[in-house]
Amino acid sequence: MTATIQFETKTKALIDDLKSVCANYGLGNDGNEFKIITQVFLYKFLNDKYVYELKQKEPALAKAEDFDKALDKYSEEDLEMLTMQISANTAYIAPKNFLSRLFQEQNEPNFSEIFDQTLLNVAKDNTDIFSVLTQGGEKVVLFENLSKYVTDNKDAFCKAIVNKLVGFSFEHIFTQKFDFFATIFEYLIKDYNTNSGGKYAEYFTPHAVSKIMAACLVPSGTEVSNATCYDPSAGSGTLLMNLAHAIGEDKCTIYSQDISQKSSALLRLNLILNNLVHSIQNIIQGNTILSPYHKQDDGQLEQFDFIVSNPPFKLDFSDYSADLDSKANKERFFAGIPNIPKSKKDSMAIYLLFIQHIMHTLSAKGKAAIVVPTGFITAQSGIDKKIRQKLVESKMLAGVVSMPSNIFATTGTNVSILFLDKTNTENVVLIDASNLGEKVKEGKNQKTVLTEAEEQQIIDVFASKEAKDDFSVVVSYEDIAAKNYSLSAGQYFEVKIEYVDITPKEFTEKMQGFETNLHDLFAESKQLEKEIQDNLKGLRYE
Amino acid sequence: MNRVSLKDISKIINSGLTPLRSNDQFWLNGNIPWVKTEQLGKKYIYDSNEKITKFALENTSIKLNPRNTLSVAMYGEGKTRGSVSILKNETTTNQACCNIVIDENKAYYEYVYYYLKTQYDNLRNLSSGVRKNLNSNDIKNFEIVLPKFSIQKQIAKVLSDLDAKIELNNKINAQLEAMAKTLYDYWFVQFEFPDVNGKPYKASGGKMVFNKTLKREIPEGWEDGVLSDIADITMGQSPSGSSYNEEGIGTVFYQGSTDFGSRFPTVRKYTTEPSRMAEKGDILLSVRAPVGTLNQAMESCCIGRGLAALSEKEGSISFLWSQMEYFKQIFDRRNSSGTTFGSITKNDLFSLKLCIPNKEVVKAFKIIADPIHDKIIVNSKQNQKLAELRDWLLPMLMNGQVTVGK
Numbered sequence A: 001m002t003a004t005i006q007f008e009t010k011t012k013a014l015i016d017d018l019k020s021v022c023a024n025y026g027l028g029n030d031g032n033e034f035k036i037i038t039q040v041f042l043y044k045f046l047n048d049k050y051v052y053e054l055k056q057k058e059p060a061l062a063k064a065e066d067f068d069k070a071l072d073k074y075s076e077e078d079l080e081m082l083t084m085q086i087s088a089n090t091a092y093i094a095p096k097n098f099l100s101r102l103f104q105e106q107n108e109p110n111f112s113e114i115f116d117q118t119l120l121n122v123a124k125d126n127t128d129i130f131s132v133l134t135q136g137g138e139k140v141v142l143f144e145n146l147s148k149y150v151t152d153n154k155d156a157f158c159k160a161i162v163n164k165l166v167g168f169s170f171e172h173i174f175t176q177k178f179d180f181f182a183t184i185f186e187y188l189i190k191d192y193n194t195n196s197g198g199k200y201a202e203y204f205t206p207h208a209v210s211k212i213m214a215a216c217l218v219p220s221g222t223e224v225s226n227a228t229c230y231d232p233s234a235g236s237g238t239l240l241m242n243l244a245h246a247i248g249e250d251k252c253t254i255y256s257q258d259i260s261q262k263s264s265a266l267l268r269l270n271l272i273l274n275n276l277v278h279s280i281q282n283i284i285q286g287n288t289i290l291s292p293y294h295k296q297d298d299g300q301l302e303q304f305d306f307i308v309s310n311p312p313f314k315l316d317f318s319d320y321s322a323d324l325d326s327k328a329n330k331e332r333f334f335a336g337i338p339n340i341p342k343s344k345k346d347s348m349a350i351y352l353l354f355i356q357h358i359m360h361t362l363s364a365k366g367k368a369a370i371v372v373p374t375g376f377i378t379a380q381s382g383i384d385k386k387i388r389q390k391l392v393e394s395k396m397l398a399g400v401v402s403m404p405s406n407i408f409a410t411t412g413t414n415v416s417i418l419f420l421d422k423t424n425t426e427n428v429v430l431i432d433a434s435n436l437g438e439k440v441k442e443g444k445n446q447k448t449v450l451t452e453a454e455e456q457q458i459i460d461v462f463a464s465k466e467a468k469d470d471f472s473v474v475v476s477y478e479d480i481a482a483k484n485y486s487l488s489a490g491q492y493f494e495v496k497i498e499y500v501d502i503t504p505k506e507f508t509e510k511m512q513g514f515e516t517n518l519h520d521l522f523a524e525s526k527q528l529e530k531e532i533q534d535n536l537k538g539l540r541y542e
Numbered sequence B: 001m002n003r004v005s006l007k008d009i010s011k012i013i014n015s016g017l018t019p020l021r022s023n024d025q026f027w028l029n030g031n032i033p034w035v036k037t038e039q040l041g042k043k044y045i046y047d048s049n050e051k052i053t054k055f056a057l058e059n060t061s062i063k064l065n066p067r068n069t070l071s072v073a074m075y076g077e078g079k080t081r082g083s084v085s086i087l088k089n090e091t092t093t094n095q096a097c098c099n100i101v102i103d104e105n106k107a108y109y110e111y112v113y114y115y116l117k118t119q120y121d122n123l124r125n126l127s128s129g130v131r132k133n134l135n136s137n138d139i140k141n142f143e144i145v146l147p148k149f150s151i152q153k154q155i156a157k158v159l160s161d162l163d164a165k166i167e168l169n170n171k172i173n174a175q176l177e178a179m180a181k182t183l184y185d186y187w188f189v190q191f192e193f194p195d196v197n198g199k200p201y202k203a204s205g206g207k208m209v210f211n212k213t214l215k216r217e218i219p220e221g222w223e224d225g226v227l228s229d230i231a232d233i234t235m236g237q238s239p240s241g242s243s244y245n246e247e248g249i250g251t252v253f254y255q256g257s258t259d260f261g262s263r264f265p266t267v268r269k270y271t272t273e274p275s276r277m278a279e280k281g282d283i284l285l286s287v288r289a290p291v292g293t294l295n296q297a298m299e300s301c302c303i304g305r306g307l308a309a310l311s312e313k314e315g316s317i318s319f320l321w322s323q324m325e326y327f328k329q330i331f332d333r334r335n336s337s338g339t340t341f342g343s344i345t346k347n348d349l350f351s352l353k354l355c356i357p358n359k360e361v362v363k364a365f366k367i368i369a370d371p372i373h374d375k376i377i378v379n380s381k382q383n384q385k386l387a388e389l390r391d392w393l394l395p396m397l398m399n400g401q402v403t404v405g406k
Helices: A002-024 A033-057 A059-063 A067-072 A076-085 A099-104 A111-125 A154-165 A170-175 A178-192 A207-217 A238-247 A261-273 A277-282 A318-324 A351-360 A382-393 A452-464 A477-482 A504-537 B054-059 B109-118 B120-125 B136-140 B149-189 B318-336 B346-350 B359-398
Strands: A132-134 A227-231 A252-258 A283-285 A304-309 A362-373 A397-402 A415-421 A428-432 A438-442 A445-449 A472-475 A539-541 B002-005 B010-015 B032-035 B050-052 B069-073 B084-087 B097-102 B143-146 B208-211 B216-219 B223-226 B231-235 B251-254 B269-271 B283-286 B294-296 B301-303 B307-312 B353-356 B402-404
Touching (some): A002 A154, A033 A059, A033 A111, A033 A154, A099 A154, A178 A238, A178 A261, A207 A415, A227 A238, A238 A304, A304 A351, A351 A362, A351 A415, A397 A452, A428 A452, A504 A539, A504 B149, B010 B136, B097 B136, B109 B120, B149 B318, B149 B359, B283 B318, B294 B318, B307 B318, B318 B359
Parallel strands (some): A227 A304, A397 A428, B251 B301
Antiparallel strands (some): A362 A415, A397 A415, A539 B402, B002 B143, B010 B097, B069 B097, B283 B294
């Protein structure tokens, strides 16, 4: 435990150092800073991972006082043999591309060129497994020419970076678990994960939400193997990582698509940190709604066992909305495509397309969890209602959890999690968690934070399908149809009126009290009536 | 009769303030009344919704106003600005209230109160600035007509007695309503209606049977049912807007609960194309937020889409009224539990589940409860007449058209 905290502190310190180097060379708040930070960090991670794996296979190397010198004794063939024993999920770093080599060469003239070339070499050596594909077929390799982002003192900049990297070895962190890497990843990207004026906000899904989604989809004790997991709007991949962790990283394959370049780069980093390298080839950068990438051999869209998603709620897609109205999309967007409003185009309800896309790409035994605006679960008309109607009529619901307001610090929209399950023909559980949590200030924003016990309460009630007063109800598909397809738990709660029984004696006393009061009031009333009549007699009109 | 400015007959005229909201010491567990303008308008104010602490009184410049201070609302673009009340207890106020402590040797506060009531429009016209606020200087210099002290007292008495009777009727109605509710709850919620021996049914071991639909035990022989079993229900429907008028042409028209009073709605609009009608004596139910509020129709009238009209199938309203009040508690619970409960549909209303008692018991209940409701109705109607009389006399007493003689 203490070791974990120590690693965490050191890793965070390294990230801070890298950021401060960038700031010193004028890259603070520059759009390119995150590319440098994430790529350099990744290079360091892959470098140390390869060294770590080599040492695992060859104890002699582990014991050597000077690792580089010891390695020099190995011929190229020896090294190749060793590398082949290492899992393909570890990137291959040729000895000339080691970080230690870079460190030795830091005083060479034109060091920045050596630095860039080293990273490009590593990227080239690992193109097959580590590249992300765009929908246009381009391969986005691991690293790019980084020093170009600095205008002056390129050599000094690269030197400073390398010096920070050699300070602390990652070799010991590879035995750490999911939570460690989740924390590190979040720390690494926290400055670059804001909605800085862009229309597409890659909001980081809060822990509570991603944890609840994964735990409700894969209750503890469930055995899953060979599962396919998909997120059509993956962002940096938090939801997929949590899901993969709940299933077991070695028991599932991840698929994703996201329109954002930045997201795809971050998602790859996340996969590498989380031992999911085998899935990198399924990470697609592209427009899921317009050109879904993952398809079966017959051209039909691929179907997945698990789908998680926190799609954008509102986005202007008027540019390609007409293109969606194709024959091929009739079935996929069965409930319709939101109209283009005359004004406020940027508030087009794109989440409705994502929900329909997910329903369409869910396998026959598939399960899904989708973050939706809470308005979706009760809307009385339109596409929202058509979708709910279909969910009920085709019996593919598992439940809904309505979250407290401000669970996302960055948006005021109330959200619910919609759980689909094609195998659930029985009852549906609806949970109203909107009263849970504690409000805290985060920067300028109000945020609601759930305690671990509250998260567990939601997960347990969902798993056991338990009805709890003013918290959850268990309803049949027929019940939902009768309630106008509303998925709001509050509308199904039995309303109890607290009523305290009174004894016959209390009843008699109470009635006598009324009697006495009324007696006095009636007497007073008579008196007043007389006064009023006398007053009126005294009035003179002039 | 001479004209004097308010400052000439007052000991103090000032406004209140709002102690710093963020300082808990000013607010937490406070027990000193602190009135805001939203309360001003009715004659007497005894208590306030919010309270400040003694600490606030000692550590800010806020003043405690003595009993019988007049308070005039200075802010409020709607109807609030210009309303006046008498603070019946020692009270503080916010900065939007101008508080006038009348010098009892120079004028009678009740008279000044009634005078200012006739000056509502003139007071409002003093306003200045973009937000049309009054300021306390304008109020200090506001002139009023002041007859001899003895005459002030006589005039005030004529009006006060009318107001006192209205207040008294409201108190009587509150007692009567509470009594009807106690009886209904005892008989139909707790099931302690008189059994064949005149003893409380359940407490005397009367047989109870579990009812699956209602999910609770009810007396043997009673049944479950829905609202439409005991009531004829008409859902409102708004006629076209062009048919509305305020000149009294056509039929009285109530749009929704905004027209509601304590028991009867206030007539504001008429329509020449009445669609759905409520009959005299029908229960009017608000079906849009706030769902569940009740009133009674005092004439045949047209109802808009915010209302439904209900009449008991067996005549008289006492049982249905209590039943609807019981439902209102359920609606209120829902409204407050955070679930938006904007409206109730026809189906939901018709199918509200209820327990249908044995006919004899309902009959016995009506024998007791019907007169209670009749008296409430008489009192409410009397209050309308009294208020009309007061509002008719008020300006004539103030301008000397009508005098009080002996």
